[in-house]
Amino acid sequence: MQNPSTDAPVPAICSRSEWVKPIGVYVHFPWCLRKCPYCDFATFERPREAIDHRGYANAVIAELDARRDWYKGRLETVFFGGGTPSLWEPAELGRVLEAILERAEGLSPDGVEVTVECNPSSLDGPRAKEFAAVGVNRLSVGVQGLDQSRLEFLGRLHNPDEALAAVRAAIASGVRVNADLMIGIATGFDERVHQAPAEAVREAAVVAELGVSHISAYQLTVEAKTRFGELDRKGKLPLVGDDRMATTFLETSRALEERGFEHYEISNFARPGERSRHNVGYWVGQDYLGLGCAAYGTITTENGAFRYRNAPNPERYLARVEAGQFEPHEREQLDGPTLLKERIMLGLRLREGIDLERAAEECRTEAWTDERRRATRELMSSGRLVQEGGSLRIPRDAWLFTDGIAAALF
Numbered sequence: 189m190q191n192p193s194t195d196a197p198v199p200a201i202c203s204r205s206e207w208v209k210p211i212g213v214y215v216h217f218p219w220c221l222r223k224c225p226y227c228d229f230a231t232f233e234r235p236r237e238a239i240d241h242r243g244y245a246n247a248v249i250a251e252l253d254a255r256r257d258w259y260k261g262r263l264e265t266v267f268f269g270g271g272t273p274s275l276w277e278p279a280e281l282g283r284v285l286e287a288i289l290e291r292a293e294g295l296s297p298d299g300v301e302v303t304v305e306c307n308p309s310s311l312d313g314p315r316a317k318e319f320a321a322v323g324v325n326r327l328s329v330g331v332q333g334l335d336q337s338r339l340e341f342l343g344r345l346h347n348p349d350e351a352l353a354a355v356r357a358a359i360a361s362g363v364r365v366n367a368d369l370m371i372g373i374a375t376g377f378d379e380r381v382h383q384a385p386a387e388a389v390r391e392a393a394v395v396a397e398l399g400v401s402h403i404s405a406y407q408l409t410v411e412a413k414t415r416f417g418e419l420d421r422k423g424k425l426p427l428v429g430d431d432r433m434a435t436t437f438l439e440t441s442r443a444l445e446e447r448g449f450e451h452y453e454i455s456n457f458a459r460p461g462e463r464s465r466h467n468v469g470y471w472v473g474q475d476y477l478g479l480g481c482a483a484y485g486t487i488t489t490e491n492g493a494f495r496y497r498n499a500p501n502p503e504r505y506l507a508r509v510e511a512g513q514f515e516p517h518e519r520e521q522l523d524g525p526t527l528l529k530e531r532i533m534l535g536l537r538l539r540e541g542i543d544l545e546r547a548a549e550e551c552r553t554e555a556w557t558d559e560r561r562r563a564t565r566e567l568m569s570s571g572r573l574v575q576e577g578g579s580l581r582i583p584r585d586a587w588l589f590t591d592g593i594a595a596a597l598f
């Protein structure tokens with residue numbers, strides 16, 4: 189097998205010589221039982237029995253072996269996303285996990301967080317236990333809502349009872365559990381069928397009281413290349429208004445904080461010590477090795493950082509692996525200013541914001557350009573940004589404007 193082009197492994201982007209590079213691994217599983225109309229992830233419809241579970245695991249392990257020179261550092265987290273990785277036979281997913289752990293240079297002293305994204309239609313008690321038995325210690329369940337008409341509108345295959353049963357099954361397996369919810373959904377143009385803020389609060393409370401340690405509450409993003417995107421272009425997609433969305437966001441936040449969750453990122457809530465370490469890794473600019481069809485990765489070497497993406501189609505990905513071709517489908521070198529813009533965009537999503545000066549040092553670029561100083565002053569005077577020393581953060585009531593605030597700081 190041919191190795192991908194390699195770079196020296198030392199992560200010199202950070203100047204502290206004692207620093208050990210933390211790294212995460214993301215494994216993409218590209219199949220779902222049915223494609224949801226709002227989803228623009230690289231996913232393909234396929235019945236479970238038509239998936240080559242073993243063949244895909246073999247391909248991902250072969251890719252891992254070929255990318256050994258990029259897989260340097262202390263492994264912190266492994267995330268199986270998709271797609272619907274809960275469709276994957278646990279024994280095959282377990283083989284991939286074992287290979288990732290075995291080949292790591294070092295393991296986090298806090299233990300490696302291992303998450304699997306699950307769809308309620310492919311997670312029950314026995315399956316949750318099988319995942320736990322192969323070393324998974326966190327299950328993320330796509331509940332999305334607890335109202336039948338909303339779930340149908342979103343094209344989900346499960347009903348509210350099945351969603352709750354999947355969360356209970358995940359909790360009973362003894363692992364950490366996240367539930368994904370979507371907030372502010374309109375199933376028609378009549379405002380009476382727009383989700384009321386109180387309804388979003390009720391759903392979040394029901395899920396919280398089941399005993400999950402983490403909740404992600406997302407707003408619908410209309411992506412151009414989806415069925416919802418097409419409907420939106422024709423003016424046929426109902427959406428809740430900005431005011432209702434803002435109220436829903438703030439009331440959901442308040443309700444979850446009252447129940448002991450910390451609102452630590454725009455869309456994420458965690459009980460103490462239960463933040464998603466993998467996602468925090470993205471938000472603070474940690475490297476991650478991406479494996480599998482359509483997976484992205486970001487790797488830092490002494491020659492700088494680069495991002496790559498694997499072939500976006502499963503047949504093509506598998507054929508390339510079979511032929512021993514591991515050059516990524518796309519590869520982009522990231523210079524210091526580009527990296528810092530990403531760090532700003534992602535870091536400002538966190539409650540504590542970003543240590544801009546430290547991030548700039550790590551990215552080997554300038555923290556305070558004249559434009560950035562001016563934008564910071566303007567945003568502070570309008571109450572949309574707080575500066576504390578070299579750090580910047582957005583107050584919670586301005587979180588809904590994060591993208592625009594970050595763009596102003598570029």
Ligand code: SF4
Pocket residue numbers: 219220222223224227228229231270271272307330
């Ligand atoms: S189940 Fe998840 S990954 Fe699959 S199509 Fe729906 S939203 Fe996308």
